[in-house]
Amino acid sequence: MRQRGSHRAGTFSAIKAAGIRLIYEHGYEAMTLRMLARSVGLESGSLYYHIKDKQDFLFRLLKEIIEANIAALDEKLAELDDPEEQIRAFICFFITHQWEKKEEAFIISSEVRSLTPENYQVINGLTRSFQDRVEEIVRHGVARGKFRVRNVGVAAIAVCDVLSGPARWYYPKELLVLDEMIEMITEMVFRLLGVPAYAANTIPLCRNAASSAADIQPKAGPAGFPARHLWVR
Amino acid sequence: MRQRGSHRAGTFSAIKAAGIRLIYEHGYEAMTLRMLARSVGLESGSLYYHIKDKQDFLFRLLKEIIEANIAALDEKLAELDDPEEQIRAFICFFITHQWEKKEEAFIISSEVRSLTPENYQVINGLTRSFQDRVEEIVRHGVARGKFRVRNVGVAAIAVCDVLSGPARWYYPKELLVLDEMIEMITEMVFRLLGVPAYAANTIPLCRNAASSAADIQPKAGPAGFPARHLWVR
Amino acid sequence: MRQRGSHRAGTFSAIKAAGIRLIYEHGYEAMTLRMLARSVGLESGSLYYHIKDKQDFLFRLLKEIIEANIAALDEKLAELDDPEEQIRAFICFFITHQWEKKEEAFIISSEVRSLTPENYQVINGLTRSFQDRVEEIVRHGVARGKFRVRNVGVAAIAVCDVLSGPARWYYPKELLVLDEMIEMITEMVFRLLGVPAYAANTIPLCRNAASSAADIQPKAGPAGFPARHLWVR
Amino acid sequence: MRQRGSHRAGTFSAIKAAGIRLIYEHGYEAMTLRMLARSVGLESGSLYYHIKDKQDFLFRLLKEIIEANIAALDEKLAELDDPEEQIRAFICFFITHQWEKKEEAFIISSEVRSLTPENYQVINGLTRSFQDRVEEIVRHGVARGKFRVRNVGVAAIAVCDVLSGPARWYYPKELLVLDEMIEMITEMVFRLLGVPAYAANTIPLCRNAASSAADIQPKAGPAGFPARHLWVR
DNA sequence: AATGAATGAGGTTTCATTCAT
């Protein structure tokens, strides 16, 4: 039972937070509105004072998350002009964000398929901004002779793929702290983009390379259930 | 309408093929057994002559696909010893496969979340083989001084991320033919792995780098519907 | 058609009443939830606001009926000490109850087979109380030299068999009014239990013994259908 | 898989035997034709070479059982004229039959409710013969001054109720061997019928009456499942 | 006779959604 005095805004925030967690754990289709309602102390009928319907809820959730991300990213990139610095900032933001808001990062990539065509178009438009920004940076870097790639579009995709890995994989936090992660990914991305300084002069990090691989394990989800979103390729 | 007494094997193959397509388009949860049955000309109850239940169908589908992949991959790798050649073979196999069997490639990574815990464990075990093979190759290459990476596990993941991109992105086929694609990805992967020869001596391919980016567009799905599985990050 | 928002308790009572009637007429397996819902003016899905599932509904129905019976019986027996009086009270209660609540009396003995093993155990436990009470009384009577039987358990069963006959047979009400019925059964039971006073000094009741037999006929059930639960041995 | 050479008659017998067992264990509604077919080594479609349909199968099963019973009974009663002897013979036949063919005895009383109205009428007609025979004997005995009852019809029913008890109760065979059982029931029935000689001069059988009651226990059915037909009043 | 593949009706159950209270 909700406490008295919970205002519309507060309840809605709680619903969104619960929605993110539940969609992350079960997927949009498998999450029922009863589950959602119960986890904020409401009956399912009462949800309709806060959301229009299930689809609209997903749409707004994804939209808000992505818009916030774009705003945050643009703030980081705002005063940088050098492509290398921009890529660094981009990687730092991206990886950190996935580290901190794993659920959000996961659902915005996995639940688009559940949008209606119209809603999909809107979200897709927003989401292209990220892709566009990377392309822009890469093109910029190529133009200045800092990066060397065969195809800007394909390279941008590859960069995004590497960056979004952590949303799909679990890295054991004890082994790989955030800073190391960013460092490793930065190196790989710069290499991939053909930045000469990073070419082949790596010193293996911390421990023997052969052993750490085995440490990357899927983490169990709630209630002994495997976290359902593990990328298992 | 299908005849009484038609052949089991044929019908089951049709069901599997339709299942792959429908899961690819709508997702497992959103695909109904009515849809599946209708698309092979059966009533929904008739499916149960061929499948145990919906969950079991997904399980067998994923299992068969992955086992076939593993077998095909092992055949390709069988007689190669040099890590560089192995990576090349791996990339070639992987990208070609995604090009040719996009649907299969997509669902084995996206529908694992819909498996029951027990089935998930089985599929997860199989699927780790792929990851393990890449790690093995990378470790091998590092040992021979051919690759230079900070962390074998993380590098293997990055390689897999780059390779599996095409399962999530649409590359316009007119622009990027398969061979070019393989070449570009191979180069990026070798760079990422620190192979000296690939470091920074790229000659841009065919056309002007700035324009090709715009060509990478989502493709429309069936019936004017956007293909719902686009990776939209 | 039932209104939205009508009262829970009332609806559930209606469902139970309809359930008793339908199970009595068709049997639990043959009663569909659609039938049950329709007969209280609901859609079948709406039942699930009141019941957990079909099995659970049967379980609660039987449990409630039996518990009410036990409570009612114990009230009747409460202040009696003499075994003869107790048997009289028992017979009176039992026969009257079957006369008034034929459906309930029938289903608690005929539908146990449809319970899951766990539910069966619970109901069986409750239901043994009745049997136990009869045994107790008989044993008590034997100890005081009022009854003479070869085997208490077997006699108790025979008594129960005679008593529960009316739940399986139709006695034409015009012929045999309740009080006569009780009297006749009481006499037979006391004879069966070896009470000397009842041994062989019967005066035939009211009418000629030869003719009344033909009066015992199956009664037609609803819609010209024979009541399906007639005991037909 | 059936052996070669199984003839129509043999297969049909096997189906009937399996049907009796399965209906006894699960009930007619809960027995599926697949179960029935499998338990005689057939596929369900093949049953239709031997039965018309499920309802007709039940009908013929019950009919055959009852007709055989009537024939057997009439043979026993054929040369007896004394009502006391006839009752004795009846009891002996009835109890022995239930002891030996428990399944048959059970289903002919419990599955009538699953017959269509038309089939029910037929079976009901047959089954009345038993009841009629008891009434005839009782009336005969009353006329000769051997029995004394208030109402022939009610007494006949009570006798039948006592007799059919063993089809619903489990008597532990170790404790109560068939002969003892018959003896006890005969005594109770004669008492109930007012035969002076049996009135109140019983000597408790074998063991102390107070203890044997507890020995009458429900027996577990197949696979740890409680035998589903236990009479649990 | 037997089988395997199919039908089609219908069963139980779930769930987004509505609305009187």
Next chain:
DNA sequence: CATGAATGAAACCTCATTCAT
């Protein structure tokens, strides 16, 4: 705002029955 009771569509699944082979 919130709830509890309801709808109604549709989901998964079962099963008696049919029929080409």
